[in-house]
Amino acid sequence: MIKINYENTRELQKNKEKMVLEVRDLHVTFKTYGGTVQAVRGVSFDVYQGETLAIVGESGCGKSVTSSAIMGLIPTPPGEITKGQVIFKGKELTRLSKKELRKIRGSDISMIFQDPMTALNPTLTVEEQLTEGIKQHKSISSAEAKKKAIEMMKLVGIPNPTERMKQYPHQFSGGMRQRIVIAIALMCEPELLIADEPTTALDVTIQAQILELFEEIQEKTGVAIILITHDLGVVAKIADRIAVMYAGKIIESGTKREIFYKPNHPYTQGLLHSVPRLDLKGKALEPIEGTPPDLFAPPAGCPFTARCPHAMEVCEKVMPRSESLSSTHSVDCWLLDERAEGMRLA
Amino acid sequence: MAKYIIKRFFMMVITVLVIATLTFFLMHAIPGSPFNEERGTNEAVQANLEAFYGLDEPLYVQYGMYLKRIATFDFGPSIKNPTQSVNDLLSRGFPISFELGMITIIVALVSGIILGVVAALRHNGIIDYVAMTVAVLGISIPNFVLATLIIQKFAVDWQLLPAATWSSPAHMVLPTLALATGPMAIIARLTRSSMLEVLTQDYIKMAKAKGLSPLKIVFKHALRNALMPVVTILGTLLAGILTGTFVIEKIFAIPGMGKYFVESINNRDYPVIMGTTVFYSTILVFMLFLVDIAYSLLDPRIKLAAKGGE
Numbered sequence: 031m032i033k034i035n036y037e038n039t040r041e042l043q044k045n046k047e048k049m050v051l052e053v054r055d056l057h058v059t060f061k062t063y064g065g066t067v068q069a070v071r072g073v074s075f076d077v078y079q080g081e082t083l084a085i086v087g088e089s090g091c092g093k094s095v096t097s098s099a100i101m102g103l104i105p106t107p108p109g110e111i112t113k114g115q116v117i118f119k120g121k122e123l124t125r126l127s128k129k130e131l132r133k134i135r136g137s138d139i140s141m142i143f144q145d146p147m148t149a150l151n152p153t154l155t156v157e158e159q160l161t162e163g164i165k166q167h168k169s170i171s172s173a174e175a176k177k178k179a180i181e182m183m184k185l186v187g188i189p190n191p192t193e194r195m196k197q198y199p200h201q202f203s204g205g206m207r208q209r210i211v212i213a214i215a216l217m218c219e220p221e222l223l224i225a226d227e228p229t230t231a232l233d234v235t236i237q238a239q240i241l242e243l244f245e246e247i248q249e250k251t252g253v254a255i256i257l258i259t260h261d262l263g264v265v266a267k268i269a270d271r272i273a274v275m276y277a278g279k280i281i282e283s284g285t286k287r288e289i290f291y292k293p294n295h296p297y298t299q300g301l302l303h304s305v306p307r308l309d310l311k312g313k314a315l316e317p318i319e320g321t322p323p324d325l326f327a328p329p330a331g332c333p334f335t336a337r338c339p340h341a342m343e344v345c346e347k348v349m350p351r352s353e354s355l356s357s358t359h360s361v362d363c364w365l366l367d368e369r370a371e372g373m374r375l376a
Numbered sequence: 377m378a379k380y381i382i383k384r385f386f387m388m389v390i391t392v393l394v395i396a397t398l399t400f401f402l403m404h405a406i407p408g409s410p411f412n413e414e415r416g417t418n419e420a421v422q423a424n425l426e427a428f429y430g431l432d433e434p435l436y437v438q439y440g441m442y443l444k445r446i447a448t449f450d451f452g453p454s455i456k457n458p459t460q461s462v463n464d465l466l467s468r469g470f471p472i473s474f475e476l477g478m479i480t481i482i483v484a485l486v487s488g489i490i491l492g493v494v495a496a497l498r499h500n501g502i503i504d505y506v507a508m509t510v511a512v513l514g515i516s517i518p519n520f521v522l523a524t525l526i527i528q529k530f531a532v533d534w535q536l537l538p539a540a541t542w543s544s545p546a547h548m549v550l551p552t553l554a555l556a557t558g559p560m561a562i563i564a565r566l567t568r569s570s571m572l573e574v575l576t577q578d579y580i581k582m583a584k585a586k587g588l589s590p591l592k593i594v595f596k597h598a599l600r601n602a603l604m605p606v607v608t609i610l611g612t613l614l615a616g617i618l619t620g621t622f623v624i625e626k627i628f629a630i631p632g633m634g635k636y637f638v639e640s641i642n643n644r645d646y647p648v649i650m651g652t653t654v655f656y657s658t659i660l661v662f663m664l665f666l667v668d669i670a671y672s673l674l675d676p677r678i679k680l681a682a683k684g685g686e
Contacts, residue, residue: 103584136587148578153600153675163586198676
């Protein structure tokens with residue numbers, strides 16, 4: 031079910047001047063035995079201080095690859111950023127050396143992984159895993175690092191932090207482990223937090239708690255969050271802006287209200303239709319028919335053509351331009367071209 | 377933990393007892409006796425000798441005497457060299473064998489792990505292929521073949537190192553090399569494959585995302601997890617090295633325990649067979665116990681507890 035949290039839709043304009051991350055025309059490819067996969071094909075977006083940008087899309091659309099590319103964690107080879115820029119506070123990350131990148135990674139940009147059951151090292155104590163990052167990045171004594179760790183454990187809501195820090199990951203439940211993972215990500219007070227499906231591996235009640243924790247942390251620290259997910263319920267709860275990805279491209283982006291109430295791309299509309307809803311009880315779900323295109327040989331035109339109920343001749347041949355519907359809302363679809371007036375939906 | 381150790385101790389005693397019993401009956405199942413030689417001794421003399429060593433008693437009485445000797449750890453005099461007690465032989469030979477065994481296992485562990493880690497980090501690179509080719513060779517070539525080969529090359533042809541005996545560090549190089557190559561190769565292959573598996577784990581990705589240096593990621597986060605399978609086979613490898621020392625000691629004329637062990641079987645020297653077997657099995661069982669303890673040190677998820685919990 032999608033429930034929109036109005037209080038959370040912040041005035042974006044206020045923070046406009048404080049851009050944290052700028053991604054421009056990012057292309058990432060992976061060389062495999064079967065050929066070259068074009069996983070990300072020209073992705074651009076901005077992230078501002080204190081906001082949550084959700085990147086939404088189905089499996090294999092390139093959302094996780096995009097986040098890895100920002101972190102500089104694309105395994106090279108086989109992966110490669112072939113084109114584009116990732117600019118973090120004025121610094122071009124794709125041009126930095128490995129060593130310079132390591133200084134930013136974990137310190138200014140942190141990452142939260144999907145599965146808390148495997149993201150923590152089973153053989154090290156929680157304390158060790160909390161403090162090793164900050165010890166690496168900042169000249170700080172062990173005692174200070176420990177104090178900071180206790181503070182973070184409190185912030186993410188783990189009771190008895192002093193005692194529990196001495197324990198190993200297997201002594202914590204899944205939800206608690208995800209809290210620890212979040213605490214680790216926050217240790218160095220990052221300006222950008224990339225959360226790659228942070229609630230997918232958790233059960234529903236824990237999901238809600240973790241999402242609330244994200245909101246609380248953002249309130250307290252003003253950290254910008256990129257939330258990678260395929261769960262529209264999660265998006266509805268905490269996102270400020272949404273970018274919808276399909277076949278390695280962002281096909282529609284806008285504020286939460288724009289995407290949920292005025293979706294313009296047929297794919298976004300399809301996504302929203304395929305979510306189970308309480309008020310449409312008894313009706314069958316409407317799936318999007320077909321499968322995403324093969325990224326070994328992506329189509330020349332709009333990648334959604336084959337599955338699109340409104341596909342036109344031009345869609346197959348030429349990639350649509352980005353059409354701006356408002357200062358925040360843009361859509362890559364031929365239906366919005368002025369020449370397609372008559373084809374548009376009622 | 378204490379409960380576990382006590383339980384393990386009793387298990388160890390039972391294991392050694394079973395080994396000792398099997399050895400005893402196998403030993404007596406082989407036809408002949410220590411005094412049964414081709415040239416034939418005077419019958420009266422033979423009877424006297426057998427009476428002296430208690431060999432004229434029925435088997436169950438001998439078994440009882442044997443158990444008593446094990447319990448007191450006094451195996452009496454050797455039959456072949458009556459001037460020496462078995463305990464003398466052990467206390468003279470064991471330190472040398474132990475030294476050879478320990479140096480070997482350390483060399484095998486250190487070089488095997490390094491080789492495995494490097495191969496895993498350079499996965500499918502030239503270093504990986506070279507290391508794994510060396511490893512396959514190491515596993516395939518028996519240590520006695522390798523021993524004769526390196527004696528020929530290093531000692532005879534190139535005159536770099538002494539060919540035999542055990543008196544200075546230089547003397548230790550060739551026997552250690554011969555004995556350590558096999559276990560090293562096994563450890564290297566195992567370390568490589570488990571490193572490759574561990575390196576794809578999420579917590580390694582997370583360590584990278586923390587901005588840790590590659591060295592820290594490998595040694596702090598990956599290696600410890602990758603070593604579990606290595607620890608598992610360490611017990612078997614130790615057994616292999618201990619028994620391997622018999623052959624290597626023979627080839628390199630090292631005055632360790634192996635020599636007495638092999639000779640005693642040929643000579644039907646019952647007290648020496650008994651003594652060395654019980655001694656070896658005690659050490660081996662103890663080593664396996666240490667390996668189990670090492671598990672719990674490496675992985676906090678493994679708790680040592682007697683059956684039914686703590």
